[in-house]
Amino acid sequence: MTRKRPTIYDVAQAAGVSKSLVSLVLQNSPRVSEESRAAVQAAIVDLGYRRSQAAADLAAGRTRVVGVLIDDYTNLWFVDMVRGLHAALGPAGYRLSVVDVASDSQVADPIDSFLAMRVDGMVVGMDPPRALIGQDLPPVVVVGTREVPVGAPRAFDSVANDDAEGGQLVARHLVELGHRRLGHLSVGGGAARARREAFTAQALSLGASVVGTGWAGRATDATGYDGAWELLGAHPEITGIFAANDVMAVGALAAARDRGRSVPDDLSIVGYDDTSLAAARLVGLTTVDDLSHSVGREAGRLLLDRMRGSAAEPSHVILSPALTVRSTTAPAGR
Template sequence: MEQSAPPRRITIVDVAEHANVSTTTVSKVLRNAYGVSPAMQAKVRKSMSDLGYRPHAAARGLRGRTYTIGLMLPDIRNPFFPEIIDGANEVLDATDYQILLGPARNVREIEHRVTEAMIDRSMDGLILIVPAATPTELEQTARAVPVVVVARHLRSTLLDTVVTDDVAGAALVVDHLADLGHRRIAHIAHAESQRHLVTTMPNTIRAEGYRQAMRARGLGDEIDVVATTYSKEGGYLGARQLLARSRRPTAIFAGADIAAMGALEAIADAGLSVPGDISVVGYDNTDFAALGGIGLTSVEQGGRQMGSDAARLLLERIDDRAKPSRLISLSPTLVVRRSSAPPPR
């Protein structure tokens, strides 16, 4: 018995004919490019739906686009990074682009492998969250594929950057606690051992912002920094060290909410209360900070906005590689909850 031929795949030409538009217009709709009215968008997408059109990633790759974007994140356990991903998806949902994640597990060698794998698979652009690569390595990557760097304080003519003003964010914390009457305000930082990262990573910028703010409030003699990691374990270890001081701090500023989680656990294990015995402030304003059982005062640095800005910048750079590089710096705010209060008498 003779087998019937497999059904022919619907192409962009079929969609253009069905919608009575040019293939260029269909291509613009697929890329969510400028110059297509909402009515035209709706018309073309209805034709795609009616015909059952599905973009062919492999074929598009041969033509120069795969409509995939690689997103590298250093730690999949940090609850702040999903907010960046959500923000990026809010922009990309209106396009045919799909995000593919590459966790680097806070290991520079893995980060390099992940980035190289994304380039080798012809992804149209990369969003790199707090990459540990050197500026030279990042520029080499940006020569191969459009790149937007998130939360790394660097400038380059070859890539775009989205950051939060981390100096201002740290000052918000110190000023809030000092206004409550605290003087012994300690900081849990993330240790940075690689020299090329010291001046550009958010953790070192926040630590320096903390020092500057303490001096500005006349508290330079009370500066106390414990460098561990931005993790629950790092926050626990840092708080344990601070609680062992002969003059225990009355407030702890953890450089990330996930570190603040560990600090809260260490304080409870020591038989102390928050904020009765010691205040705790985090950074990121992740979803868990607002939970009723926690109520963590935290710096809102706009994770979703960072993600949406990064996706928008990347789409524009994919369409125009010669575009001048841009740096977006968001202004943080402080969300005050019950974990911070005046120091005990």
């Protein structure tokens, strides 16, 4: 027969004191006499009582849960970002509750769900929905370059890598290798738009030309494959392709193979995010390290400051990316 777990009421009865006094002892309050403190501590040992941190947090108006809102579980960027969040928030006793609005169809309104859970804070890894504006919300940090509703940039803390700088890094790398006919695979707005516009402007300024396709849909392997297949068919003169993320770049590698193009001998391909997929030896993808783990860790730090009430004006942190050169880029016409 399973023994019933002792409660704070059992401790109070065994020590001959009130529940309130036991709570004071558990909080190490100086307002308790040594005699009463000793009696409570002895009862705790005798009964094997263990304090419920969850109950204590609820009594203090906390849940120690942070809601994380994303829009694509398959995007490996989120994996490292969430790991960074956990590295910052875990040691402080916080747990993460992650909802992907693209696949969690049972969650009709994730913001309402988080509010119903009484989360202590939220991290938003997608374009912030308008429902975030004007509500009585816990502290919110937006991660990544996002398209935000009017008023949101001043309302929330944010952390991102400099996507424009990353796009420029790719353009300079390909042009320095001698590539003058470039292709770009991109989708949507936010980070993708910032990378696309900066890459194109930098490439043009350096004397290269850029054609793009695959600007609709999600940034997936299939989108990268279809876009690269179309680009290479319509523009066989292309010798360098920049994809909006690593997953699309891997799709582009497959399309290049199926088009009979050798990478990197007559076609160089660059991704973005520097995910574990890019680093795999079989892939060896040249890419941009957008410091996703650091983005998550910094977002966690900002959120902790906000939840502890030690932050004032919203902070907008921009981290500088770096180019990681591997085996999918080489001098043009080598």
